Amino acid sequence: MPTVDLLLTNAIVVTMNPDGDTHNPGAIAINGDSIVAVGPADALAKTYTAAQAIDLGGRAVIPGLVNAHTHVPMTLLRGLADDLRLDVWLMGYIMPVEREFVSPDFCRLGTLLACAEMIRSGVTCFADMYYFEEDVARATADAGLRALCAQTVLKFPTPDAKSYEDSLDYARDFISRWKGHPLIVPSVAPHAPYTCTPEILRATAALAAEFDVPLHTHLGETALEQTNNRKEHGMPVIPWVKKNNLFEAKVLAAHCVHVDDGEIRTLRNANAGVAHNPTSNLKLASGVAPVTKMLELGLNVGIGTDGPASNNDLDMFEEVRLAAILAKGFSGDPTVLPARTAMTMATRLGAAALHFGGLTGSLEPGKRADLAVVNLQSVHNSPTFTHDPNSIYSQLVYTTHSHDVTDVMCNGKWLMRNQKLLTLDEAALTTAAQEYAKRIDTFLIKRERSVLSKLIAIGGVTESESFEVQVKARVEDPATVFEGLKSEAVTLVRKAHYHEYDTYFYFEHPETNRVRYREDEFIDDKGEVTQARYRLTLIGEMKERELQNTVMLSRSRYLAPAGQSLRFYREYFRPAEEREVEKDRRRWLVVYRGVEFFVNLDKLIKPEVSGYFIEIKSRTWSKRDAEDKAKLIGELMALFGAETDESLAEDYADIGL
């Protein structure tokens, strides 16, 4: 009788092989890292002598689950910010914190924490995409899990690279040294079409092809990505990346929420795997991937949790269950994506999507011994029906919780026995994670208190107009201003005409400055809008000082181009109050007695105020200079027919309040 190292017996063996075989009571014979045989318990008992036999007491054995897409170090950012728009969440929270905190140490700790969680929920294999991926790989191997570890490359600076060339060098070095590892398949991850240049797509695909390793990426996550891709490149995302040689590599594409039938066929023809991430796609309101169609067309579709910052956990049982019910609710057909199919996605199809099909994903002779033991006898899983052979899948998908997993083996090695982790120290990990959270909290609290820090956190702010003299006054008839401008004492340098929409954000704490979001519509001589400009201004505390003629020395300001929408900033800054100002503005840059002044003639539309306002401003550097300019401003006001005693210190946003 042949001898094997281990015989797991008296179990409900759910093989997830293509025939859907189950054995009850069944057994699995294991030698070293691999499965030797799977079958009825009595048959295997007669065939093999086992060095060790473990009676599983009627528990189920399933293939270790495959988490087809995640960013494991982000466990350290789970719950950092929720219920926000993708852009606010990403650019307002995740990226600033990543810039500040992501390091090899961060990645190692975050990965170990993630591995502890995944082992507890029956996962033995995952696909990762993050920074410092070699640290992720090392931590994963130490934990004993199998993974596709893909080093991120994108066109922006990242926590681990100043440029994409650096990331690419890192990826090449990482792949060349880790290729052939028993647990880790090193890989490269061009982040997404919209964060990569065509050069990055081509270079990463060539690298993956050269080393014959998979390439991991995000494709078609949002409708906006597709819209922008069509606008910029004249075609949808999938043909665009195909044109840029992406499919020369073995691709694992995360999301594919917004792909049409033609794109699904292209993915199929390229033998690309897809990672479906139902929780993340719902939580970030990206949509629902057409999974039923993908499966129908023969695509290898796995299931992923996505990163724990957008999920917020790594629980594959939750994910499988959601995949099964969401496909029904989304299609209106309760018979689609039945439990057995969902379970197949979480195991065999997921492994195939990672291009790990020969290694893991089912309990079959020759594959690695990657498995989980599941207790189906708990209260929430009782009773068990047997009249339908699909009942076992129904139990695993609809009623089993991650906590029902009692034992996990990967590559022939136990990682958990009787719910005790054997390769990781959970208490030490959670304590260290909490230390990071404390530092991140401090960083964010400090930033949240200062609107300036929040502005700086999203980049590109410049200090400007730090010191200026200015006056504002009502004018009943704008004709007096136009006549004043024609005076010989005044030289016109340039002029402009805007329609301005301002939104002021006010904050609860009085020490906080206010933020103005301004849309300037440029109006030409024919009264047509020719272009628009968006600016964000942090209006500092009023450090005003009255000079003669009610001219005031104004506040410091910080200015930033507003690349995001008003909605973005509203959600990012979370103001306590908002005020809107809309006006028609004619602006002139004039020279008067050798000094440059800006003259604004404003007609307020919102709040509705009769008459016009004139503003005259000039930069200044000293008190003496300010006083001189204040005097000149007084003269100009008289020239423009404005009464200086009617001048106003208040901002337009404060008028009438």
Add this chain to the structure above:
Amino acid sequence: MPTVDLLLTNAIVVTMNPDGDTHNPGAIAINGDSIVAVGPADALAKTYTAAQAIDLGGRAVIPGLVNAHTHVPMTLLRGLADDLRLDVWLMGYIMPVEREFVSPDFCRLGTLLACAEMIRSGVTCFADMYYFEEDVARATADAGLRALCAQTVLKFPTPDAKSYEDSLDYARDFISRWKGHPLIVPSVAPHAPYTCTPEILRATAALAAEFDVPLHTHLGETALEQTNNRKEHGMPVIPWVKKNNLFEAKVLAAHCVHVDDGEIRTLRNANAGVAHNPTSNLKLASGVAPVTKMLELGLNVGIGTDGPASNNDLDMFEEVRLAAILAKGFSGDPTVLPARTAMTMATRLGAAALHFGGLTGSLEPGKRADLAVVNLQSVHNSPTFTHDPNSIYSQLVYTTHSHDVTDVMCNGKWLMRNQKLLTLDEAALTTAAQEYAKRIDTFLIKRERSVLSKLIAIGGVTESESFEVQVKARVEDPATVFEGLKSEAVTLVRKAHYHEYDTYFYFEHPETNRVRYREDEFIDDKGEVTQARYRLTLIGEMKERELQNTVMLSRSRYLAPAGQSLRFYREYFRPAEEREVEKDRRRWLVVYRGVEFFVNLDKLIKPEVSGYFIEIKSRTWSKRDAEDKAKLIGELMALFGAETDESLAEDYADIGL
């Protein structure tokens, strides 16, 4: 210093009161069944002397969750049949099994099993709707949980009542005896508008109003329900039930998936509560309820698991999480239904939806001590951020699992301490549940083996045409038949013209009979379709016997009106093979030599066969009679110009195969 029975201290107290107060470290003072005070730990320590103080070591305390809609005894049917259409699932599996098995004992056991599961997942209160509701109530009170127990009333016979009057009597008796119970609020449940008559709606509303107890019902679960309601009653569901006085009672309406803004306003004005059941609505592909709109309009919307036969568990943490992410994915807006709102729905709003707002749903002085202790320090919940006051809700909704609940108290009494149940014997319950499952399995396996049993299970079958003589032959020219009918020897009794669509279901096992689903379109003299008839026929084994003129003595048949669609029967019977036959049929009932014969003149359209077929049939009772009639049939065949030697024994479904 005032004395209290119990002080729970050193906890993150998440009150879920309208102000959203949390205390960390916080404490709760409890006297008897009620909360006396909630606040910071040090403040309560200074204010109260406690007979017992329990240090919760930094765990969170939340109000006990409110499961706003379920059918608890159905734990015994969990996983019975999945991934099927609502009608197949309900009429093909659930209802036949309920007719066979539901008893007071079944309801008691199922309820106790459900209570064990709910206590483990932090639920202290639920709304139930089932049969033998007094047994549900008694079991719930024994387990120590709070519940709205609503006795189902509908227009069909139920496992506990032969008619709706019986159910109504049961409900009145139950309510009158249980009203005022410290844990149970007895109630009545008109099942749904489409399963109730207007009389039932009015009678149940009057009963609930008379005793001032809530009324529980299903409203607007499917689009079909709304379509049918508009068709039958000329208005949507909500106005229809309003017209039938339903809102004279305090209503708790489950589902409300398909309700428009006007209907939501009607519900709001009636102060009706709504139970949102996201898993069940997705799994049965009913749709997604407009929860965000409901909340916006001020409706009390709770969250429910629905029955464990359609979920398949009672895990409120899964449900809350799904409610939060589904609203985002469904609306395309990731900021809707933030974690705090989801948690409010699962607690305070849920209690208000059950009309239990004064009793439970938040940790506030004066309310009952209904609470759950949750460990937020496990691996999947690490780390914890504090920079945002919403972080605690985010943790509870997005990362907490039911297994993180360590202790549960209801009405001031501990039901679980350190994950050990104090009022229920889980092992005994799961063993007893498994006994039921075994009996149900046996019942279903026996039924599945016999197509006749499956047909009988959905009701209304009649045995017919048990013995008949018949012949079928080709005729090239139908004119010879029309001429034969004009013969003096033939008396025409009546005639008909049909367009017939037949679908034959074949099964794998040779002993199994085949099932024919037939749609008969009735065609008038102008060739117009006037009506249609749907029939299901079980065609028994061929017990044919050749008589003279190739007349055969045919098989036994069972006939049933086909109230469901072809699709229903396909999914219900799961045939191994299907064949379709379409034909134009002219049929005459004639008398020839004092004997009645049916004459069919058929033109096959599918499969396409040239020429016509004639069939002549007559019922018979004895071999002698059969032989006499076979002779007469031979004469008729000659009269109609059909060659008897061309007669065919095979069924149309077998032609050309």
